[in-house]
Amino acid sequence: MTSLIAQEIRLSKRHEEIISQRLMLLQQMQNKLEGQNKEKVSQIQAAEVAFERNRSLLKDIEAAERSLKTRIHPLLPPEVVSLETLYWASVEECIPKWEQFLLGKSPYPIVAVNQNEAENQNETESAVQKEAQR
Structure with missing residues (x-):
């Protein structure tokens, strides 16, 4: 009977260790997911900024092209x-x-x-x- 109680205590401690490890892994997964979400948001914002910058550059290039055409080919x-x-x-x-x-x-x-x-x-x-x- 003592051996059954000792075995029950060991299993209970092992169960607590497994639960503790599980909680720790869940927390790590949640932290990693939050980090990935933040990184994704950051990348999306960077892409939007780059898109706007490229649009602005394209407008500037088109304006310069029109300006050069009028200088090269006046009426x-x-x-x-x-x-x-x-x-x-x-x-x-x-x-x-x-x-x-x-x-x-x-x-x-x-x-x-x-x-x-x-x-x-x-x-x-x-x-x-x-x-x-x-």
């Missing part, structure tokens, strides 16, 4: 704009000729232009000579 005079428009219209007009040449379906287009200019110049010279003879 052109109307005459220049008109010439530019005429230039691009002539380029678009010549695209089909060059496209055919690049596809190998027609001769070099500049030769035809030079021949046309030469023909126009010959016609002009002929007309001037006829006027001079009259």
Whole structure:
């Protein structure tokens, strides 16, 4: 009987030790969880601050880009704009000729232009000579 009481006392002490260790582990887990939650909140706040900083930097870069574009490309005079428009219209007009040449379906287009200019110049010279003879 004494051995049963001694064994009961030992088991009771062991039970108290296990309960004590369990409470200590639960407290450690709770502390660790709180620390992780604080760290997560801190990281979220840091990410929000970084996001706002990046947005501000992006706005500054866009403003600087607009400023540089206006300095590099100031508004052109109307005459220049008109010439530019005429230039691009002539380029678009010549695209089909060059496209055919690049596809190998027609001769070099500049030769035809030079021949046309030469023909126009010959016609002009002929007309001037006829006027001079009259």
